[in-house]
Amino acid sequence: MSEHLLRAALDAAGRGWHVFPLRPGGKPPALHGETSCPGTGECAAGHRKWEQRATTDPDRIRAAWSRAPFNVGIATGPSGLLVVDLDVPKDKSSSDAPDGAATFGALCERAGHTVPDTYRVRTASGGEHLYFAVPAGVRLANTAGTVARSVDTRAWGGYVVAAGSTTPTGAYEALCAPVVTPLPLWLQAILQPAPKPAETPSGSVAGQSHRYADVALANETRNVATAQPGARESSLFRAARALGRLVAWGDLPRHVVEQALQEAGQRAGLSAAECRSTLRSALDWSIAHNSARRATA
Template sequence: MTPDVLDAALNAAERGWRVFPLRPGGKRPAGHREDNCPGTGRCARVHLKPEQRATTDDRLILGCWTFRPYNVGIATGPSGLVVVDLDTPKSAADRPPEEWKDMPDGMAVFSALCERAGQAVPTTHTVRTGRGGRHLYFTAPPGVRLGGTAGALGWKVDTRAWGGYVVAAGCVVKGRPYRVEDPREPVPLPGWLLDALKPPPAPVGPLRLSVPRDASRVARVALERETAAVAAADKGGRERQLFLSARAVGRFVAWGDIPRHEVEAAFQVVGESVGLKPYECRSTLRSVLNWCVRTARPRETA
């Protein structure tokens, strides 16, 4: 156990933020994955994901972080937080798409988004990440359950809410520390950001989908085309292309033209084949397809 990570866990819990252990020195959750769940202990009835295991109980935190020097994950959704993750390029080849061609990183993109909205960059609790990015912490709006996004707002601008987490200040990942840059309390999520992030309202009344001939064939042709687009994407644009291509095929999943698992498997294979991390692919696909299923318009109006 090291005092820094224990303090990070206790400090977060004091703020009411629910924490869970990450692998020592890393960002991935500690413990077993769902596909390797033993079905015992806390998972005797159902597998508990990190978000469900997150806690503010000092006794549990002391028992966990005195056992091993785990890093600390903050489960954003249960903690009542929305965190805007402003990342930096991972390499010289990690270049912005045409829309953001003059932007060096997520902070610059977010500043441009604020300017477009006629708003100043919000001043709120801020953590400097190990790679030089920033996490901007906001309190979640009441009555709205937001999920996370990956690149939906702009290049290198992600958000963490329900279903996501961030590394707490005081942790060290690959030798690089996460530090508090602005210690003030998180401010409420700005209205313009909420409007950009909240899902559109569900359609009123049942959907009436007129199914064309060979709908499954059309869906599979679209899947072949979009997986090819991911395979052909430039190195710096592959993650964004995966997001765009999955969204293009997602409506066919929502309409029942092609099984979701088939789409996920195809994109997972091509994503990993071009060098994307497996967990990056899974996270992007889960987020995009969940959004598509939730918000798909009727086929005849699409």
């Protein structure tokens, strides 16, 4: 057993992160697969995969790491984490190859925010893992390239290699204190698109379409204005994301939406600056990702 790997596993578990052993010196899980499952112990009632077997129990961790110098895997979903993986170019000979850190920084700038200051780990390849706490009740999946080029994410169904682990290409090293900040709302919106509003009438019935938009604006404005403390900014963000579609479709002018939601947000208790920042990033993203609705014959 390697003491530093056991400490790494216990440290992660102490933060509430569910860990499981990875192969010594590698990244694949060191647990048996379904085809070789003995059907005993934890799997007595059926095969349990690595995500289900990941644990924060110190006794189970000590027992597992006493058998071999396993690297440490963190099951991101059960741990309530969303980890952003900023990759480095595979072809280091190409100067114009995409870099995850650069593309993510540009994305943050377009959203009107700085790169979030949160716990991060340098990976063996020289990239970075940024850790974020996912809000309770939110379930996110893994993504590859959804956020930006060379930017992947790990959540439910995924895992990351914990700091302290080592592979032949290098070590995983924590770059700052283990303070994990909440997942930014603008990033959550990219990973979890707002549900589409109910289908509107065809483009040939313009009057009905505009009446629908007016009702949607009134409903979303009311939801924001009556939002309770702790849910005000998220309510404003969701409303802007939903109404951004109607702006993209030409059913509502952007300035009308911005003014209505700005006033509603301030009535709910948000500052004018908070409202402007949230509205700008939410509307920009929603409009950019919704093509204009085509009229049907």
